[in-house]
Every structure is written in C-alpha cells, then in structure tokens.
Amino acid sequence: xxxxxxxxxxxxxxxxxxxxxxxxxxxxxxxxxxxxxxxxxxxxxxxxxxxxxxxxxxxxxxxxxxxxxxxxxxxxxxxxxxxxxxxxxxxxxxxxxxxxxxxxxxxxxxxxxxxxxxxxxxxxxxxxxxxxxxxxxxxxxxxxxxxxxxxxxxxxxxxxxxxxxxxxxxxxxxxxxxxxxxxxxxxxxxxxxxxxxxxxxxxxxxxxxxxxxxxxxxxxxxxxxxxxxxxxxxxxxxxxxxxxxxxxxxxxxxxxxxxxxxxxxxxxxxxxxxxxxxxxxxxxxxxxxxxxxxxxxxxxxxxxxxxxxxxxxxxxxxxxxxxxxxxxxxxxxxxxxxxxxxxxxxxxxxxxxxxxxxxxxxxxxxxxxxxxxxxxxxxxxxxxxxxxxxxxxx
Amino acid sequence: xxxxxxxxxxxxxxxxxxxxxxxxxxxxxxxxxxxxxxxxxxxxxxxxxxxxxxxxxxxxxxxxxxxxxxxxxxxxxxxxxxxxxxxxxxxxxxxxxxxxxxxxxxxxxxxxxxxxxxxxxxxxxxxxxxxxxxxxxxxxxxxxxxxxxxxxxxxxxxxxxxxxxxxxxxxxxxxxxxxxxxxxxxxxxxxxxxxxxxxxxxxxxxxxxxxxxxxxxxxxxxxxxxxxxxxxxxxxxxxxxxxxxxxxxxxxxxxxxxxxxxxxxxxxxxxxxxxxxxxxxxxxxxxxxxxxxxxxxxxxxxxxxxxxxxxxxxxxxxxxxxxxxxxxxxxxxxxxxxxxxxxxxxxxxxxxxxxxxxxxxxxxxxxxxxxxxxxxxxxxxxxxxxxxxxxxxx
Numbered sequence: 001x002x003x004x005x006x007x008x009x010x011x012x013x014x015x016x017x018x019x020x021x022x023x024x025x026x027x028x029x030x031x032x033x034x035x036x037x038x039x040x041x042x043x044x045x046x047x048x049x050x051x052x053x054x055x056x057x058x059x060x061x062x063x064x065x066x067x068x069x070x071x072x073x074x075x076x077x078x079x080x081x082x083x084x085x086x087x088x089x090x091x092x093x094x095x096x097x098x099x100x101x102x103x104x105x106x107x108x109x110x111x112x113x114x115x116x117x118x119x120x121x122x123x124x125x126x127x128x129x130x131x132x133x134x135x136x137x138x139x140x141x142x143x144x145x146x147x148x149x150x151x152x153x154x155x156x157x158x159x160x161x162x163x164x165x166x167x168x169x170x171x172x173x174x175x176x177x178x179x180x181x182x183x184x185x186x187x188x189x190x191x192x193x194x195x196x197x198x199x200x201x202x203x204x205x206x207x208x209x210x211x212x213x214x215x216x217x218x219x220x221x222x223x224x225x226x227x228x229x230x231x232x233x234x235x236x237x238x239x240x241x242x243x244x245x246x247x248x249x250x251x252x253x254x255x256x257x258x259x260x261x262x263x264x265x266x267x268x269x270x271x272x273x274x275x276x277x278x279x280x281x282x283x284x285x286x287x288x289x290x291x292x293x294x295x296x297x298x299x300x301x302x303x304x305x306x307x308x309x310x311x312x313x314x315x316x317x318x319x320x321x322x323x324x325x326x327x328x329x330x331x332x333x334x335x336x337x338x339x340x341x342x343x344x345x346x347x348x349x350x351x352x353x354x355x356x357x358x359x360x361x362x363x364x365x366x367x368x369x370x371x372x373x374x375x376x377x378x379x380x381x382x383x384x385x386x387x388x389x390x391x392x393x394x
Numbered sequence: 395x396x397x398x399x400x401x402x403x404x405x406x407x408x409x410x411x412x413x414x415x416x417x418x419x420x421x422x423x424x425x426x427x428x429x430x431x432x433x434x435x436x437x438x439x440x441x442x443x444x445x446x447x448x449x450x451x452x453x454x455x456x457x458x459x460x461x462x463x464x465x466x467x468x469x470x471x472x473x474x475x476x477x478x479x480x481x482x483x484x485x486x487x488x489x490x491x492x493x494x495x496x497x498x499x500x501x502x503x504x505x506x507x508x509x510x511x512x513x514x515x516x517x518x519x520x521x522x523x524x525x526x527x528x529x530x531x532x533x534x535x536x537x538x539x540x541x542x543x544x545x546x547x548x549x550x551x552x553x554x555x556x557x558x559x560x561x562x563x564x565x566x567x568x569x570x571x572x573x574x575x576x577x578x579x580x581x582x583x584x585x586x587x588x589x590x591x592x593x594x595x596x597x598x599x600x601x602x603x604x605x606x607x608x609x610x611x612x613x614x615x616x617x618x619x620x621x622x623x624x625x626x627x628x629x630x631x632x633x634x635x636x637x638x639x640x641x642x643x644x645x646x647x648x649x650x651x652x653x654x655x656x657x658x659x660x661x662x663x664x665x666x667x668x669x670x671x672x673x674x675x676x677x678x679x680x681x682x683x684x685x686x687x688x689x690x691x692x693x694x695x696x697x698x699x700x701x702x703x704x705x706x707x708x709x710x711x712x713x714x715x716x717x718x719x720x721x722x723x724x725x726x727x728x729x730x731x732x733x734x735x736x737x738x739x740x741x742x743x744x745x746x747x748x749x750x751x752x753x754x755x756x757x758x759x760x761x762x763x764x765x766x767x768x769x770x771x772x773x774x775x776x777x778x779x780x781x782x783x784x785x786x787x788x
Binding site: 001002003004005006025027049050056057058059060062063064065066067068069070072073077078079080081082083084085086087088094097098100101102104105106107108130132133134135136137138141243244245246247248249250251254262263266376377380381 | 395396397398399400419421443444450451452453454457458459460461462463464466467471472473474475476477478479480481488491492494495496498499500501502526527528529530531532535637639640641642643644648656657660770771775
C-alpha cells in the first residue's frame with residue numbers, strides 16, 4: 001500500500017450523541033449525522049458525489065441490508081452512488097479508506113463517508129450473538145466464545161507475560177470516563193474510580209463490566225474532498241496523511257502470540273511511512289479500547305511505548321490529556337460508546353474537532369497531528385488513519 | 395463520477411459452479427474462486443495487495459460478518475488488507491468499483507475483487523426473509539412484501555402500460571436456460587419451453603416459478619492491475635472501460651414510475667460516457683434478470699431498445715446469441731444461478747471469458763466489448779461495467 005496519488009482533506013464532520021436512542025431508527029441516526037456533516041462543511045447535499053457508509057451488522061441488528069442505498073435515500077441524495085463497507089467494528093474506518101481511494105482515483109471530488117449502527121431495540125438475535133459474527137463463527141462462536149472471552153484471554157496472557165496489573169486495566173477505563181465528562185457526544189459522562197472498576201461485575205475473568213465498552217446506537221459522518229480544492233470550502237481543512245490497513249487471522253486460536261495484534265503492527269508501519277511521521281509527531285490518538293486491555297496492547301503495537309509497557313504507560317499518566325501522548329480524549333469506546341459501525345468515523349470526528357481546536361475542556365493544546373486506530377474483531381482487521389492540520393510534502 | 399485517472403485491466407478470473415453446495419461452506423466457496431483467479435492470472439497470492447469482496451447478507455445467512463478478513467485469512471493472504479462491500483445483489487459489482495478506485499488511486503497495483511454467498515444450509519432465518527433486507531424493511535418487508543411481489547408489480551404495470559405479454563416474459567427464461575446449457579458454471583443446464591414457464595407454479599401473479607432466479611451458493615473472483623502493467627501478466631488483458639453506479643429509492647412505493655429503474659438510466663448514461671461508447675459498440679451484455687421482467691425493463695433502461703419494446707426485442711430474437719445484442723450468454727441469474735453476493739463478479743467473469751474468446755458453444759463471435767448490469771434490491775442500486783479487449787483512448 002502506497003500514498004494516494006492525490007491528497008485528500010476533511011472539510012466537514014457530524015455525529016449523533018452515542019447512547020440508547022429508543023426513539024431513533026437506523027435511518028434517523030444516519031440522517032442526523034449526515035446533515036450535521038453537510039452543514040459543517042457548508043455545502044449543499046448535491047455537492048456530494050458519492051456516499052460510503054460503514055455498518056457492521058445492520059442485517060442481524062435491524063433486518064436491513066443495502067444500507068448504502070438507504071443512506072442515499074433517506075438523506076435525499078438519489079441518484080447518488082452509495083457503497084456500504086463492512087469490517088466488523090472497523091466498518092466505518094474502512095469506509096474512510098474507500099472514500100480516500102474514490103477521491104484519489106479522480107472518479108469523485110466530494111465524498112460523504114460515515115458509519116452507523118443501531119444496536120438497541122433490535123430485530124433478531126441478541127447483540128452479543130450478532131457481534132460474534134466478527135470472530136470465526138464456525139470455529140469459535142459456535143463453541144461459546146464471545147468477545148469479552150476473547151479479550152479476557154488476551155488480558156490474562158498479557159498480565160502473565162508482562163506483569164500488567166488488574167489496576168492498570170482499570171486505569172484505562174478511569175481515564176477514558178474522565179475524558180468523556182467533557183464530551184457532549186459521549187454515552188457515559190460519569191466519573192469512575194479504580195475501585196469502581198474492581199468492584200464492578202465480573203464478565204470474563206479478569207475483565208469486569210467497567211472494562212467493557214457498552215452497546216450503543218450512533219452515527220458519524222465526514223465530508224472529504226481533494227486537498228487541492230479543500231481551501232475553497234474551509235480555512236481549516238484537516239489533511240488525511242495516511243490511510244492504512246492490515247489483516248490478521250479471524251480466529252484468535254490461530255495466532256502465535258495473543259499479547260500483540262499482528263495487523264496493528266503492519267498497519268502502523270504502513271501508516272507512519274505513508275504520512276512521513278514517527279510516533280513523536282503524533283499529538284493525540286484515538287485507540288480502539290473495546291476492552292481496556294486493547295488500549296494497552298494497541299499502544300504498544302503502535303510504538304507509543306515498548307512492548308509490555310502499555311500498563312505502566314497509563315499508570316504513569318502519559319496517556320492523559322496533558323501527558324506525553326493523550327489517548328482517547330473523546331472518552332474512547334469505553335465511555336463515549338461503541339455503536340460498532342459508527343466507531344471508526346466517530347474517532348475521526350474527534351480528531352478533526354481536536355485539530356481544529358474545537359474540543360473545549362478536553363482540548364489537547366496545540367494539537368497538529370492525530371492518529372485514529374480502529375480494530376475489527378479480535379484484531380483481524382486493523383485500520384489506522386493519521387490526520388493533520390499540516391498537509392505535509394506536496 | 396468521472397473516468398479514473400489510471401486505467402485498470404483484468405488479468406485473471408475464477409468462479410465456482412453455482413448451485414446447491416451442501417458440502418461447501420462460505421469459506422470453501424471463496425477459497426475455490428480465489429485460487430482459480432490467482433492461477434488464471436498466473437501470479438502468486440503474495441502479488442495481490444488488497445482484497446475487496448462482496449457479500450450481501452453473510453451475517454443473516456451463515457452468522458458470519460467480517461468476510462473481508464475471512465477472505466484474507468482463508469486464502470492464506472494475511473496481513474493483506476481486506477474490505478467487504480455490500481449493496482444487496484450488487485455487492486460484488488460494488489467490490490469491483492472499489493477495486494478500480496484502489497488501483498486508480500495509486501495506493502494498490504494488484505487487487506483481488508470478488509464476491510460470495512452461501513444461501514443454502516444456512517444459519518438463522520429463511521432465505522426469502524433475509525433477502526428482504528435489500529428492500530425497505532420498515533416500510534415494505536414488515537408488511538409482507540417479498541421480492542417476487544416487488545417484481546410482480548413491476549411486471550403487471552409494464553404489461554398494462556406497454557402491452558408486454560406473459561409469453562414474452564417466458565421467452566427471457568427460455569433463452570437464458572438455452573444459453574446455460576453450454577455453461578459449465580451454471581446451476582440449471584436444462585432446456586425449458588415457453589409452455590413449461592406458463593405451466594410452472596404461480597409465485598406472485600403474473601410471475602411463475604420459472605420466471606424467478608433460484609437460491610444458490612457460489613463465489614467468483616477477478617484479479618485486476620493497472621492497465622499499463624497488464625501486458626506484463628497476460629497477452630489478453632481485458633480493460634475496464636467504465637465503472638458506474640447510481641441509486642434509487644429503497645422502497646418501490648416511493649417511485650413515480652415502476653416500469654423503469656431510475657438508477658439504471660443514470661448509471662448507463664455515466665457508463666457510456668466514461669467508456670466513450672454507445673450501445674452500438676456493445677457486443678454482448680449480462681443483464682440482471684433476477685426475475686424475467688427485469689431483463690426486459692433493464693434492456694430498455696440501458697438503451698438497447700426503445701422504452702416499452704423490451705418484450706418485443708426478446709420475442710424477435712434480438713437478444714439471442716447471434717442476435718443484434720446477445721443478453722445473458724451465461725444463462726443469466728435465471729439459469730446460471732444467483733448467489734447474491736457473487737452475482738456481479740460472476741457476470742464479469744462471463745464477459746472476460748467471452749472477450750477472450752474462451753466461451754465455447756456459447757461464444758459471441760468477434761466480441762470486443764461487453765456490458766455487465768447488476769441491480770441491488772428493486773433497483774435501489776444499479777451498477778454498470780463496460781469491459782473491452784480494446785483499451786480505448788489513452
């Protein structure tokens with residue numbers, strides 16, 4: 001994977017609040033986020049030429065496939081072409097990758113990229129059963145494994161191999177809940193303590209309820225254009241400096257080492273090369289904390305600390321706002337919420353707000369460049385985007 | 395939508411037979427088609443840089459989402475990036491569009507594009523219920539509408555408005571079954587007569603069993619590269635001259651006129667412009683005949699005849715092999731089969747075989763340029779590709 005032949009920039013973002021939206025259908029969520037992004041970009045709907053929308057499991061959740069056409073229809077944008085992407089919890093980061101390709105290919109100049117998931121008040125089976133479609137159904141899910149179980153095994157092994165402590169896992173949740181206090185889009189704006197985490201219900205040993213990201217409804221949307229045209233629309237375009245992706249086995253049981261996610265390591269190497277930056281230039285990161293252990297593992301895999309030191313890094317406060325590399329200023333999946341198909345796009349919305357300097361009390365001062373890391377399943381898909389106020393070499 | 399900045403060509407194709415594969419899982423189907431395409435391209439798996447695979451409803455059919463990563467995993471291609479696309483029955487034509495964008499963007503040089511669906515021996519609900527996820531679930535499917543019902547309404551109105559006859563509908567099925575006799579990949583290699591169609595079981599008046607495409611399992615895969623590098627791989631690259639797409643309302647009840655598919659008309663206009671051809675240069679076409687009426691409506695919408703004359707066109711033999719514009723030489727969805735996520739990729743496989751002159755008894759003599767037309771739902775998505783032995787203006 002190489003850098004696109006034509007640079008791409010973000011000119012507008014929009015998101016719903018994440019949470020249990022009992023009065024909102026999937027269509028309502030998409031429409032709200034889409035209209036907000038179009039308004040933020042200060043364009044008309046008809047200026048958009050293509051829609052790329054991620055949704056993990058709209059079929060199993062609400063009985064609705066064909067959500068690309070659904071987006072176009074309910075946003076009043078027919079006959080615009082519309083594509084749905086799916087890569088489990090990384091569905092909308094993959095949508096962004098397709099959007100980048102669409103603009104870079106010269107086939108489209110202005111693309112709306114986004115994602116949505118309606119996980120409460122659903123059709124068909126239980127959310128946990130549906131989510132297990134992101135793992136190897138035949139060889140894992142049918143035998144009773146669920147995602148808390150997957151990440152519990154990864155946590156247990158990480159604790160065994162590197163001495164990561166139960167308290168360090170809790171500190172990830174405490175930090176992210178602290179950040180979400182200042183995020184109006186977040187599902188849980190409630191401060192918690194390490195003690196709260198340790199006393200919360202055991203889900204899959206060693207993971208407890210407050211180690212787990214919640215079930216949520218939500219949608220997020222981003223408008224992108226070619227970098228050369230971006231200044232026509234806004235004074236503060238945010239440039240997409242890297243869009244990288246890699247895969248690992250679908251099943252956790254196939255991996256040599258479950259304290260690392262191979263796809264993270266590959267995607268990160270490509271992303272830094274594509275953007276022409278190192279971890280030192282990253283001012284903040286949204287990291288896929290579906291369970292607290294994943295923030296720790298992924299910070300290591302992405303090179304924010306040495307392997308095995310992810311727990312210490314959070315304990316030392318390095319990932320707090322004001323720390324060396326603030327992680328999940330939005331509140332992360334843990335506290336902002338995790339409407340799976342929207343999560344990747346939502347991470348990018350957070351970065352754009354931060355890089356524009358619009359994040360209020362959770363603002364990372366002087367943030368120039370940010371990274372978003374979004375995982376599907378147990379890391380079978382890893383997608384990394386690097387955004388910057390600075391276009392880089394042209 | 396404009397032509398890509400970098401031309402794209404096909405160097406390899408592979409497909410499973412379509413049919414009821416009781417001994418094949420989704421993974422088996424994908425792997426067989428993928429390996430055949432890689433072998434046909436005469437490359438190694440590691441030469442591929444990206445996988446884009448379409449599947450309509452793998453979640454509802456077999457409980458498995460995240461099928462992009464599944465493709466990479468079971469084809470032994472980790473850590474390669476992999477993207478799933480979904481647009482109902484047009485899922486893998488949309489995968490091809492994303493593949494074209496990926497190569498044209500300069501981010502990837504060699505991409506495997508494909509699609510798969512496992513519709514028999516499935517997990518969860520009935521195939522007909524699952525397929526209804528392609529229509530407006532809330533406003534149509536919940537009230538009992540199924541796809542035979544959708545297309546029956548379109549057929550009835552077309553008969554009323556244009557005098558299309560019940561026999562003309564039957565002639566579509568008869569022609570396509572005749573072509574499938576010579577296609578080793580086809581599900582039904584069985585000659586039928588107009589009388590057989592008229593005497594088959596009534597499904598949704600006026601459509602009878604032999605007007606309907608069947609439930610099938612299958613997969614198809616295509617390897618694409620940049621046009622400038624294609625001759626390094628093969629003496630007979632097939633160039634992708636157009637890749638166009640448009641949307642219409644998800645619900646049929648929202649349309650002004652149900653004797654035409656608006657998305658067809660828009661996609662066709664873009665496709666002919668992008669390829670720099672008119673209908674006169676099209677030597678053969680694969681047209682989405684999910685129900686016989688759709689071949690008639692879509693031939694009209696794509697300009698192969700005047701509006702309302704699609705029935706007469708088939709009656710006059712113009713769409714037969716040897717006729718003015720052979721349609722569905724493969725047997726079409728009707729007789730070749732319709733494993734929904736694979737269908738679009740399978741149409742492209744047929745065109746490539748024809749344009750290479752490899753189609754044996756169903757060969758269209760001297761075929762230079764072909765068109766593939768793939769619809770999602772009731773025409774909420776329409777995708778058109780134009781392929782040619784001739785690269786066109788460079």
